[in-house]
Amino acid sequence: AQSVAQPEDQVNVAEGNPLTVKCTYSVSGNPYLFWYVQYPNRGLQFLLKYITGDNLVKGSYGFEAEFNKSQTSFHLKKPSALVSDSALYFCAVRDGDTGFQKLVFGTGTRLLVSP
Amino acid sequence: SAVISQKPSRDICQRGTSLTIQCQVDSQVTMMFWYRQQPGQSLTLIATANQGSEATYESGFVIDKFPISRPNLTFSTLTVSNMSPEDSSIYLCSARWQGQNIQYFGAGTRLSVL
Numbered sequence: 382a383q384s385v386a387q388p389e390d391q392v393n394v395a396e397g398n399p400l401t402v403k404c405t406y407s408v409s410g411n412p413y414l415f416w417y418v419q420y421p422n423r424g425l426q427f428l429l430k431y432i433t434g435d436n437l438v439k440g441s442y443g444f445e446a447e448f449n450k451s452q453t454s455f456h457l458k459k460p461s462a463l464v465s466d467s468a469l470y471f472c473a474v475r476d477g478d479t480g481f482q483k484l485v486f487g488t489g490t491r492l493l494v495s496p
Numbered sequence: 497s498a499v500i501s502q503k504p505s506r507d508i509c510q511r512g513t514s515l516t517i518q519c520q521v522d523s524q525v526t527m528m529f530w531y532r533q534q535p536g537q538s539l540t541l542i543a544t545a546n547q548g549s550e551a552t553y554e555s556g557f558v559i560d561k562f563p564i565s566r567p568n569l570t571f572s573t574l575t576v577s578n579m580s581p582e583d584s585s586i587y588l589c590s591a592r593w594q595g596q597n598i599q600y601f602g603a604g605t606r607l608s609v610l
Contacts (some may be wrong), residue, residue: 413597415598415599417601422606423603423604424500424502424588424601424602424603424604425539425588425601426601427598427599427600430597430598432597471538471539475597483541483544483554484529484541484590484599485541486538486539487538488537488538489537489538
């Protein structure tokens, strides 16, 4: 069965500094990987995905993520954080080979960007 | 991007009652899903709503407690039956279109059970 681990409950970063939110995954087939963001009292918004191709994928709001197959990781990054990036971030995985449709989420990481 | 409308956006209910949540998508969609997000926790899949047939439930969720309907390719409902305070959660509708890998989410229904 597939699973996702987000080892940090919270990440604190100062505005203007780079940020990294960590994610590791486990899946038997080819991983389809996703990052979502949840702002207070809002649903989940899609940020970016990795299906195949370049290991570095770029998404919305200046975010990017690096797929590392050997480390089974898909860390979310941004070169310069904004206060408005403060939100709850979820990593998710789906098995691309089996046709199993279930998207499994990590526990989420709260990002706090201080002015 | 896709438009997924959920209603109600929030509700406060008495224990023992039932609430039906509606989810409408703006175009015909292959797959619709219902998730629960308990306070401070991640998303857990309740079931996959299948058009024209019974929903497929995940372990720990049963049809009697969470009956789901999907009468057509743009609409689904989730009912939370015989509610208790432990059912207080955010319930999210989600959809994935044919040929697309991205799964989109509605804004959620915030349910509080007293």
